[in-house]
Amino acid sequence: LSSVARQSAVITIIALGMTLVMISGGIDLSVGSVMAFAGICGTTMLAAHWPLAAALVGATLAGALWGLVNSLLITLLRVSPFIATLGTMGAARGLTLVITNGMPVVNLPDSFGWLGDGNILRVVPVPLAILVLLAFLAGFILKYTRLGRYAYAIGSNAEAARYAGIPIRLYLIAIYIFAGALTGFAGMIESSRLMTGQPTAGQGYELSVIAAVVIGGASLSGGEGTVSGAVAGAFLMGLIANGSNLLGVSPFWQQVLIGGVIVLAVAADELRKRRHGR
Template sequence: MKALQIYKKYGMYVLLAVEIVVFGLLAPNFLTTTNIFNVLRQVSMLGIASCGLTFVILSGGMDLSIGAQIALVGLLGGLLMTKLHVPVAVAVVLMILMGTAIGAINGYLSVKFKIMPMIVTLAMMTSLTGVAKIITNGYPVYGFDASFALIGQGYFFGLVPFPVIIFFIVIFAAWFILQKTYFGRHVYALGSNAEAARLAGVNIANLRIAVFAICGFFTSIACVLMTARANSAQPTAAENYAFDTMTAVVLGGVSIMGGRGKVSNAVAGVVIIGILDNALVLMGINEYYKEVFKGIILLAAVALDAIEIKTQKGILSSDKD
């Protein structure tokens, strides 16, 4: 039990260090400054979405619609800018509002009809994916203003990519909300024991809707950055994000059952996934192997979480006896 607790606190950092050393030796150009910034930019979008998912998982929920949200919101934002000639700043705000609204709808449906969040968001994922393909007949949207592309492709003082800066701002915001506010404490309480949180005066229904809205908000920011970086909106954009964000967050030690974990650990999980993707490409390994590795990583992380929960329950039972 003690070894497992140590892993949950520090294991992902040890794994990250080992990964850097191993790939630094095996992958050509892995430790170059250019590639390091490339990795950071690549993981920025996934990391921002993962910060949002962290709120949901900590509350005891799950959101499988993240990738579909990015695809649909990106396409709608693209159509606003290319077909209706909406100014870039206005379109970005509308995209963020759309993403936040979709997240809130996920939470509302789960609360209103008392359906498991995983089922609600699975249905939403399927529906949003279909809508994204219908509105453009499966074709991408492109031809954005250069100022929009700058959001995803630009650099701060010619050094640090804009997405990386936004990523660190999101990390700080998520950390502050979860660790320094009553709202954050309520999120942890909800994930640990919903009934106890209700008896303590927490409005469970509103809180569930709020965490999904936050997830949608962060996901829409990732959508803006991804669309701007690619300078196009794709109906199939971020199709693996639901799986990748869940893998990163759980790998980072956030309990799949809710109530335990930190944003900083989830970010470490994101970086581990990002480095894995980058290094395998540099090594020329078939990209299909990435999916195999990610599946194994997710299974192992969930299994360790389940073992920890079972062990804790066993200790509590023995204490009662």
């Protein structure tokens, strides 16, 4: 379980932000590329002898900046979330490759490895401890803050939310920035596990994250979803990946499995809605 927790922590942290995005009726396809970009920003700072705390802040801000870009495309230019984040997925990945010339960032301090592979009191994996704290934060936001309540309202019926006086644009911007910040932080955990900044990191993560959130009960049409469901969905995805590796299943078949899980989850959601609609 410790191994699964370490492996799935990055996906789960990103899924926390994706949960808010999907509850609000949106989607973010750029998370894998943004994670790589943020990881490169943070590890570049570490390689230049910046403190770890500063590098973590830098990576988190880099992710938040891409979240802001996504939100402005969606709210100001009225581009659909799918198209907007598909564009930033390519832009973030391309910019990451341009900055690094396709080469990894190396010569990182040994202490950096503690973030991704260390233990607290020799028992609790550091990524798991971070995940628990962030999950409580995301859960608190969803349940007890205006941002969470309005996310559900916007995702359920954006027009009704607008007539109710909810500043939709402002809250969508906040939601995407929050999701981007979590993705940026996750990029540093991933880089710590690899002990290098990889410009190709995070490829295909968007599918795994979306699958985790959908398995956890979120609807692609918005208005539904929970933090606990996203965590459970991501952990289940981790168990599937770990079990597949132990059984010697090809990673290519794992991608087929993830795609199939998304299709089945979406189909089940549509069937449930039709039954309720009768």
